[in-house]
Amino acid sequence: MIAAKVQDAFSFRVSHIDRSSRFGLVFWALLLILLAAAPFWGDRQTMRLLGEIYSYIALASLWNLLAGYAGLVSIGQQVFVGLGGYVLYVGALAGGLPPLLCVPLGGLLCGVLAVPVVLVLFRLRGAYFTIGTWVLAEVFVQVFQQVKAVGGGSGISLPAVVVKSIAQSRDGREFLIYWLFLALVVAVIGLIVTILRTRYGLALTAIRDNEMAAKSNGIDVNRTRLIVFVAAAFANGMAGALIFLQKLSITPFSAFSINDWTMNVIFITVIGGIGRVEGPILGAVIFFVLREFLADYGSAYLIVLGVIAIVVMLKARRGLWGYVADRYGWQLFPLARRLERTRIVPDAAAAAATIEAH
Amino acid sequence: MEWVNIIFQGVLLGGLYALFAAGLSLIFGVMRLVNIAHGDLIVAFAYMAYFVMAALHIGPFTSLAVIVPAAALIGYGLQRGLLNWTLGEELPPLLVTIGLSVIIQNLLLVFFTFDTHRLHAGDIEIASVQFLPDLSVGVLPLIQFAVAVAIIAGLQIVFYRTALGRAFRATSDDPVVAQLMGLETRHIFAMAMALSLAVVAVAGVFIAIRTDFNPFYGPQLLIFGFEAIIIGGLGSLWGTLAGGILLGIAQALGGQFNVGWPFLAGHVVFLAVLIVRPQGLFPKVAL
Amino acid sequence: MALLEVNALDAFYGDFQALFGVSLKVEEGQIVSVIGANGAGKSTLLQSIAGLIKSAPDMIAFDGAPIGAMRAPQLVRQGIALIPEGRRLFSSLSVGENLLVGGQVGRPGPWTLDRVFDLFPNLKHRKDQRSTSLSGGEQQMVAFGRALMTNPRLLLCDELSLGLAPIVVKEIFARLPEIVREGVTVVIVEQDIVQALSASSHVYCLQEGRVTLGGPPAQLSREAIKAAYFGV
Ligand SMILES: Nc1ncnc2c1ncn2[C@@H]1O[C@H](COP(=O)(O)OP(=O)(O)OP(=O)(O)O)[C@@H](O)[C@H]1O
Ligand SMILES: [Mg+2]
Numbered sequence: 001m002i003a004a005k006v007q008d009a010f011s012f013r014v015s016h017i018d019r020s021s022r023f024g025l026v027f028w029a030l031l032l033i034l035l036a037a038a039p040f041w042g043d044r045q046t047m048r049l050l051g052e053i054y055s056y057i058a059l060a061s062l063w064n065l066l067a068g069y070a071g072l073v074s075i076g077q078q079v080f081v082g083l084g085g086y087v088l089y090v091g092a093l094a095g096g097l098p099p100l101l102c103v104p105l106g107g108l109l110c111g112v113l114a115v116p117v118v119l120v121l122f123r124l125r126g127a128y129f130t131i132g133t134w135v136l137a138e139v140f141v142q143v144f145q146q147v148k149a150v151g152g153g154s155g156i157s158l159p160a161v162v163v164k165s166i167a168q169s170r171d172g173r174e175f176l177i178y179w180l181f182l183a184l185v186v187a188v189i190g191l192i193v194t195i196l197r198t199r200y201g202l203a204l205t206a207i208r209d210n211e212m213a214a215k216s217n218g219i220d221v222n223r224t225r226l227i228v229f230v231a232a233a234f235a236n237g238m239a240g241a242l243i244f245l246q247k248l249s250i251t252p253f254s255a256f257s258i259n260d261w262t263m264n265v266i267f268i269t270v271i272g273g274i275g276r277v278e279g280p281i282l283g284a285v286i287f288f289v290l291r292e293f294l295a296d297y298g299s300a301y302l303i304v305l306g307v308i309a310i311v312v313m314l315k316a317r318r319g320l321w322g323y324v325a326d327r328y329g330w331q332l333f334p335l336a337r338r339l340e341r342t343r344i345v346p347d348a349a350a351a352a353a354t355i356e357a358h
Numbered sequence: 359m360e361w362v363n364i365i366f367q368g369v370l371l372g373g374l375y376a377l378f379a380a381g382l383s384l385i386f387g388v389m390r391l392v393n394i395a396h397g398d399l400i401v402a403f404a405y406m407a408y409f410v411m412a413a414l415h416i417g418p419f420t421s422l423a424v425i426v427p428a429a430a431l432i433g434y435g436l437q438r439g440l441l442n443w444t445l446g447e448e449l450p451p452l453l454v455t456i457g458l459s460v461i462i463q464n465l466l467l468v469f470f471t472f473d474t475h476r477l478h479a480g481d482i483e484i485a486s487v488q489f490l491p492d493l494s495v496g497v498l499p500l501i502q503f504a505v506a507v508a509i510i511a512g513l514q515i516v517f518y519r520t521a522l523g524r525a526f527r528a529t530s531d532d533p534v535v536a537q538l539m540g541l542e543t544r545h546i547f548a549m550a551m552a553l554s555l556a557v558v559a560v561a562g563v564f565i566a567i568r569t570d571f572n573p574f575y576g577p578q579l580l581i582f583g584f585e586a587i588i589i590g591g592l593g594s595l596w597g598t599l600a601g602g603i604l605l606g607i608a609q610a611l612g613g614q615f616n617v618g619w620p621f622l623a624g625h626v627v628f629l630a631v632l633i634v635r636p637q638g639l640f641p642k643v644a645l
Numbered sequence: 646m647a648l649l650e651v652n653a654l655d656a657f658y659g660d661f662q663a664l665f666g667v668s669l670k671v672e673e674g675q676i677v678s679v680i681g682a683n684g685a686g687k688s689t690l691l692q693s694i695a696g697l698i699k700s701a702p703d704m705i706a707f708d709g710a711p712i713g714a715m716r717a718p719q720l721v722r723q724g725i726a727l728i729p730e731g732r733r734l735f736s737s738l739s740v741g742e743n744l745l746v747g748g749q750v751g752r753p754g755p756w757t758l759d760r761v762f763d764l765f766p767n768l769k770h771r772k773d774q775r776s777t778s779l780s781g782g783e784q785q786m787v788a789f790g791r792a793l794m795t796n797p798r799l800l801l802c803d804e805l806s807l808g809l810a811p812i813v814v815k816e817i818f819a820r821l822p823e824i825v826r827e828g829v830t831v832v833i834v835e836q837d838i839v840q841a842l843s844a845s846s847h848v849y850c851l852q853e854g855r856v857t858l859g860g861p862p863a864q865l866s867r868e869a870i871k872a873a874y875f876g877v
Pocket of ligand 2: 688803
């Protein structure tokens with residue numbers, strides 16, 4: 001065998017990982033194990049609270065994907081949350097479907113519905129798009145109030161038979177729903193990180209930073225936005241189905257509540273850090289801590305949140321996480337793109353080139 | 359004749375919607391700011407009028423003498439103290455006014471509870487004039503419509519015939535060069551907001567005489583104003599008036615079919631315009 | 646005392662430094678030109694003087710008073726006007742309205758709508774036309790007139806010749822003496838070196854944010870200017 005003459009060669013590859021994101025991966029893995037085991041160490045109360053936090057992290061992450069990356073500020077996402085919830089109830093009650101099957105079904109319906117919705121709303125630019133989403137949400141609330149089959153204004157609740165079909169024991173149900181919430185939030189964040197790492201992510205970041213420049217560089221802005229909006233609607237629908245599966249009853253007001261499913265979500269994202277994957281997670285933690293302290297004050301709580309959000313917007317536009325991340329260069333998800341020069345042998349270089357080109 | 363009557367009601371109501379819209383599109387035109395808290399400010403002015411009327415024992419129309427200047431001052435202060443700092447990028451003004459909207463709603467809730475209120479104008483509320491044997495129209499809506507049209511005409515004059523309006527348009531075209539001409543853009547923006555809120559205060563008092571309101575009524579009004587703008591076509595005040603009237607008619611007709619439908623009918627017309635003619639029915643024509 | 650004095654001026658765009666210790670003097674009644682290649686920092690210099698870019702107070706003195714920290718609208722009131730690069734007329738305003746915006750500060754002085762129309766007669770019958778419908782040269786005249794309407798003591802002109810035919814450039818430059826006679830001091834930034842040298846009594850050359858040459862045109866050799874301009 002002739003020894004191959006090994007020559008040094010340089011190759012460039014895009015790296016997403018740095019030290020802080022490597023630390024981040026370990027951190028998330030440990031946290032995930034800990035949280036997945038919550039049924040073994042936490043009481044019912046803790047699990048419910050955690051489940052709620054997960055649902056908000058999921059909703060806020062999706063809103064962040066829309067507003068922070070795609071430049072689509074929507075105040076109508078409650079439509080998809082509510083619709084997902086209603087699909088579950090109608091599917092289980094009228095269709096006799098197993099409730100857990102109705103969860104992805106809810107997502108699917110929302111995703112499909114999002115297409116015509118987007119095509120109409122995309123005729124509105126910027127802030128007018130925002131109000132357009134609001135009008136749409138109004139339309140849904142008013143239609144659902146009229147539809148007697150889903151209980152009209154007074155809503156419907158999930159009968160015991162259906163509830164029991166999820167799992168026989170109460171603990172069993174609570175555990176299952178808890179894990180589903182956890183799975184949802186992991187899936188949503190996983191999806192977002194994946195999207196951001198593909199070329200759609202690059203396109204989104206370009207759009208976020210400068211829409212005109214993105215357009216002139218051949219990025220199909222509307223197509224990218226459409227895909228993101230539909231994906232978000234799909235995930236919002238699933239989240240809604242899960243949320244109302246846990247609540248056991250649904251009314252048009254709770255389903256399409258702008259405060260619950262949009263305003264709170266906006267505050268979480270803005271405070272945590274818009275345009276950062278970590279932002280909504282930090283924001284949700286802050287939100288729930290504040291809620292523990294201020295819950296007794298009712299509307300004062302929302303006033304305080306509003307004030308905090310405004311101050312953050314004025315003083316730290318990329319939110320608390322953005323502030324920290326900019327300062328110390330932290331990232332807990334492997335997202336930043338850096339060109340890395342690697343020294344490799346020629347054969348490996350060719351192989352690497354093929355892989356990287358993929 | 360009944361239909362004529364209904365359409366007439368719609369037209370008169372539409373005048374008020376146009377007034378909401380005029381305030382909204384004025385500030386959008388000058389500084390590209392969409393004030394999500396617009397409707398909540400309208401409601402806040404209605405509450406202010408309620409308070410002033412009780413304190414001074416005056417009627418809603420007289421209260422305007424206090425409310426309108428107060429609204430202008432609030433607008434000026436709000437712009438200089440807060441909103442000017444958000445301009446430049448797309449997200450901050452939007453998110454800050456969303457926060458403002460939530461704050462105003464909940465402040466109103468704290469002070470006035472969830473109970474609905476209404477401003478009472480006395481006998482004029484039931485007075486009407488007989489136009490035709492079958493067509494009688496309330497005096498109050500008629501007056502309100504006339505005032506709304508007059509205010510919109512006034513805005514048109516301010517915008518196109520005065521130095522302030524010229525400064526508005528110049529600043530809107532190029533704020534940097536406007537500064538090179540000695541215009542204090544921060545002041546100009548604040549003046550635009552003051553004017554917008556002064557207009558909106560009138561609209562707020564008017565609508566509060568006609569319907570019950572509560573602290574969460576604002577978004578509805580924002581949406582009506584917004585729909586009037588889109589139906590009429592961006593950037594044209596007369597178009598906005600037409601848009602408001604069309605919206606009013608749609609709502610009045612919708613209400614005839616089903617009590618739950620007036621707003622829905624309005625939304626449907628709005629969506630239809632958006633689909634068929636996204637530039638609006640009467641888009642701005644060149645100078 | 647000089648009307649305008651720039652002392653060791655630094656200017657930044659974020660982290661990027663565009664001007665490094667630029668110093669120059671403009672005496673009342675002079676026409677001073679600033680030349681330099683693309684990106685030398687000429688516009689940055691004018692924008693700093695006009696208050697669009699903030700500086701330390703002492704870096705710029707106008708009539709002996711420190712003005713470095715003042716904003717553009719305040720400086721317009723003090724009598725500093727800038728004709729921006731590329732004209733930048735208010736596109737939704739008519740020609741007349743563009744001029745009137747300039748007059749809106751209400752500084753007293755010789756320049757009125759009629760005086761501007763005397764200076765640029767072409768504009769008179771285009772008064773009600775939209776500003777975007779004019780030719781490039783006419784647009785430059787409107788931009789010029791608009792700045793004059795603020796009745797400045799110091800007029801800063803950023804590349805009047807940009808994109809204009811030589812004959813039009815000549816026509817506009819021919820107006821400068823009349824403007825100076827009315828008591829206006831003029832600073833022109835130009836890439837058209839010949840035009841700049843012949844119009845001015847003093848010239849400064851900028852290169853990569855630094856002053857590389859300064860003096861009366863008559864005393865500067867072609868070689869010196871070339872070296873200062875291109876850095877060869
Ligand atoms: N807004 C800005 N942001 C960042 N850098 C800028 C900005 N404006 C100018 N620069 C940079 O500052 C330097 C000086 O620019 P300036 O516009 O002052 O040059 P100039 O001499 O006027 O050039 P030109 O003859 O092309 O007009 C250049 O390197 C330019 O890239
Ligand atoms: Mg320049």
